[in-house]
Amino acid sequence: MMSTSLKNLNQLPVKLTSGHRLCAGCGEPLLVKQILMGTQRPLVVSLSTGCFEVSTTVYPYTSWNVPLIHTAFGNGAATCAGVEAAYQSLRKQGKIKEEMDFVNFAGDGATYDIGLQALSGAMERGHKMLYVCMNNEAYMNTGIQRSSATGMGADTTTSPAGSVSPGKQEYSKDLTAIMVAHNIPYVAQASPHNWRDTVEKAKKGFNCGGPAFINAITPCPRGWRTSPSMTVDMAQLAVETCVWPLYEVVDGKYALTAESLKIAEGKIEKKPVTDWINAQGRYRHLKEERWAHVVDKMQANIDKRWEKLIRLSKD
């Protein structure tokens, strides 16, 4: 396989074309293009309903140069599994000769919430597919509602900050850990600011021979109330604050990667959660003194999860 150098990646055929209708600065197409660079084999892409799907499949146009299927919101994993099952059958019968890849892209709502059952089922059954969660920490397509991936303290349209509420009151679900518990060959957290790390992880996911899961932080300027020009910086900040650590779990073995590894090794500094909060409109209200205890809780939770991850990666 080719090396992950910009020069090489630049030569690859375009699978998702420009001209899609996502917002300026949306993190999703950025991530998707990086993931798709992880394989040169023929592939079928499946999508769960969400911003990314509705913006790239507006009939009679399509943004796709590769076969593409979307069925519904909560069943991207089952859709992808169905294509893979057809492939396994036709391949065994000798009707298809080539090795092919299968990938589903879904938002965090489609993954953490409504689609969790289908995802769990597909992973448990061992379909050879990569499932990628584009985690923008809310239901963006329906207008910024909370999901179980939404961070504590975020102001969303169903967890609004108000006179008695600091926004979302609960911690985000650790879905990556749930996926690790499925004992699948490859699980990772990624971020599109570090394209090399993401492409490497996608390669490993596609090549692991079984089900793979990548959870990627995917900034949404509209939902996060950030400038479209800040998307990559926001993704980086998520990693630098350890809100979104980068790591992979290969056959059950944890390893921190990229900046997260450097933070763990003390080579770069772990930034405080206030940096994360201050950079985004959705946390604007947390600057008020009366929500200081919420910020403390957020920091404490980040620290706890981060320390656990360091422990796991030393095992």
Place this chain on the structure above:
Amino acid sequence: MAKKKLEDIAINGDGAVAYAWKQIDPDVCAAYPITPQTIIVEDFSKFVANGEVKTEYVCVESEHSALTLCAASCSAGARTFTATASQGLAYMWEMLPITSAMRVPVVMAVANRAVSGPININNDHGDAMAARDTGWIQMFADNVQSAYDNAIIAPRIAEHPDVQLPIITNLDGFILTHAVERMTPIDTEDVKKFVGEFEPVCPLLDYKHPTSHGMLDGPDFYYAHKHQQVEAMDKALEVSEQVFKEFKKLTGREYHLVDEYRCDDAEYVAIILGSSYGTMQETVDQMREAGIKVGAAMPHIYRPWPEKELARIMKGKKAVAIFDKHVSLGAYGPMYSEVVAAAADLEKMPKMYNFIYGIGGADTSVSILKGAMESIVKGTADKINYAGMKL
């Protein structure tokens, strides 16, 4: 076509469907158990375990995923089957219209069962009727033989290039699924020849010609796409008739869009679906012996709705009784409204009576059906009647 004559066998309806599928040998099958369908997927799993089929058999975690997997695998280019009933079909509902709009000829057996609540595992048509408007072709069977035959006919109708729609083959829960009947199977070679190779349209796995499936439509395209489904449904009527003819040539067994029994000279006609059609034929014979001219008819294809054939059968009759094993709460039995619509163009409309019956598995005996038919002959029936309700 070379025909080999096979010995009759004793088999239940679920077993017969699984047997037909074994002969067809689909590429992919998604399985999730629910009474009274379970025997189908269990029997089929044994064929898989013993290497008698080449099918990729996927035990999914729910019916929602079962139908999703089917729609996707059929889009990918594989002939795909599944089976369900009642809550399972309800759980699939989101994927029913999506599957038909994707124009993939998935084949699904539905072992008809009452829908919760209250929970009830017995037969009625509440599940099939709730799936009626989702763009699936629906066939009904009146005995184990026709459940088997439908399973073989179904892919031919669904996969026809002018149709390309998913299809449900209904069979009454327990009455057909679990009761053992005598059945004449078709030689497997003949089944394979009759059903033919699957020729998918724009399959996803043809990656050299990439296509996008399941896209977003604005109002104008959505409307136009729905209309294309309407046209495909209309075509399915013609195609079904053709396939029935070919099937008759192969087996001698005759099916029509609407199966009829002694309707020609009848003054009173009963329209009824599924296994009760047999009970109604016995009722007709008994009433004929008493000198009352009755007949019975069953839409073998329920979707698309064979309204011309029904109108022809109803023409000149004094009264028609429509028997519904489901009630649209707050209105009528669903078939009643549709039969009335089919009769609306007749010069003289017969008197139209609705009988709700067999709900949640309630008794459907000859005496109940006879009582109903006698009440329309006497003109004592109400517009809507609840036949056989005991409490």
